[in-house]
Amino acid sequence: MTDWFSGEWPWYVAGPLIGLFVPALLITGNKVFGISSNLRHLCSAIIPGRVEFFRYDWRKAGLWNLVFLGGVLIGGFLASHVGTAHDIAISGETKIALSRLGIHDFSGVAPRELFNWSALLTLRGFVSVVVGGFLVGFGTAYAGGCTSGHAISGLASFELPSLIAVFGFFAGGLTATYLILPFLLRGI
Amino acid sequence: MTTTSLPAIEASGTSGSEHHQGHPGFFLVYLLLGIAFGIVLTRSEVVSWFRVQEMFHFQSFRMYGIIGSAIATAAASVALIKVAKLRAISGETIAIPRKQLGSGVRYAAGGTIFGLGWALTGACPGPLFALIGNGVSVMIAAVLSALAGTWVYGWLRPRLPH
Numbered sequence: 001m002t003d004w005f006s007g008e009w010p011w012y013v014a015g016p017l018i019g020l021f022v023p024a025l026l027i028t029g030n031k032v033f034g035i036s037s038n039l040r041h042l043c044s045a046i047i048p049g050r051v052e053f054f055r056y057d058w059r060k061a062g063l064w065n066l067v068f069l070g071g072v073l074i075g076g077f078l079a080s081h082v083g084t085a086h087d088i089a090i091s092g093e094t095k096i097a098l099s100r101l102g103i104h105d106f107s108g109v110a111p112r113e114l115f116n117w118s119a120l121l122t123l124r125g126f127v128s129v130v131v132g133g134f135l136v137g138f139g140t141a142y143a144g145g146c147t148s149g150h151a152i153s154g155l156a157s158f159e160l161p162s163l164i165a166v167f168g169f170f171a172g173g174l175t176a177t178y179l180i181l182p183f184l185l186r187g188i
Numbered sequence: 189m190t191t192t193s194l195p196a197i198e199a200s201g202t203s204g205s206e207h208h209q210g211h212p213g214f215f216l217v218y219l220l221l222g223i224a225f226g227i228v229l230t231r232s233e234v235v236s237w238f239r240v241q242e243m244f245h246f247q248s249f250r251m252y253g254i255i256g257s258a259i260a261t262a263a264a265s266v267a268l269i270k271v272a273k274l275r276a277i278s279g280e281t282i283a284i285p286r287k288q289l290g291s292g293v294r295y296a297a298g299g300t301i302f303g304l305g306w307a308l309t310g311a312c313p314g315p316l317f318a319l320i321g322n323g324v325s326v327m328i329a330a331v332l333s334a335l336a337g338t339w340v341y342g343w344l345r346p347r348l349p350h
């Protein structure tokens with residue numbers, strides 16, 4: 001069975017499978033698919049402080065979602081331990097563009113040169129992991145959702161706020177790709 | 189700006205009664221669904237920094253095809269649920285809370301800030317956790333930093349335009 005499993009799933013298989021999590025969660029318990037609210041639930045559970053945004057019953061609102069998130073971590077572990085590992089088959093153009101920026105190791109899911117503990121002490125590693133992570137947490141909380149909550153759940157319900165958010169996702173993503181990463185990765 | 193002008197703090201991701209919350213069977217269902225989602229995220233390669241870069245360079249249709257067909261599948265399912273007036277297995281009526289537009293600033297500004305982080309880390313929140321499972325353990329630092337970012341947003345919230 002591992003042949004089809006460990007190969008690259010075509011987009012028209014992967015996309016609909018991801019989309020099916022919206023009705024699966026609605027039908028199971030009237031839950032709205034969205035990952036980033038878990039960051040808020042975790043803040044509420046661990047360090048609510050005196051911040052109104054974190055003063056609510058996180059167990060009632062989000063325990064189901066935190067359990068789901070724990071599953072995502074386990075699923076990532078299982079999927080990466082079945083079948084043979086292979087490089088991500090990105091387009092040749094992207095490979096050339098990234099090589100010019102100083103990315104040489106194309107094995108694994110993320111460039112090992114940037115995403116390892118010792119790279120945190122370099123500017124590019126620190127910005128990629130720590131600054132990037134902070135912006136993910138701040139931005140999704142401000143926007144009230146991420147790729148799952150806005151792009152998939154929100155757009156599936158034809159929500160205008162989600163469309164604005166998704167335009168923002170790409171505005172930010174393109175800015176980082178064309179105006180930040182070229183300088184950051186070359187080590188300027 | 190006073191806190192009263194802020195949009196209501198909705199208990200995200202849930203609506204209706206919570207009578208099944210204590211039922212351990214439901215948590216097993218959410219755990220299994222989460223595991224399935226982690227497997228799909230990993231195997232579809234959307235967890236990959238390389239795929240995210242390829243997308244933002246417009247050098248492959250793949251990610252657009254995945255996101256687009258995910259939205260189409262979800263939209264068709266939601267429409268079907270509404271037409272058929274389905275009830276959840278838990279017994280609740282399925283009702284998706286509407287999002288409040290307000291001035292729209294939070295969506296444009298928050299979305300852009302998240303987009304910057306998405307391209308830098310190469311991961312949105314689901315993939316951040318799936319990547320830890322994949323063995324990219326440094327993403328633990330990214331998650332801790334994301335929690336700090338969410339916390340700082342909560343703290344600044346009364347002073348930010350929404």
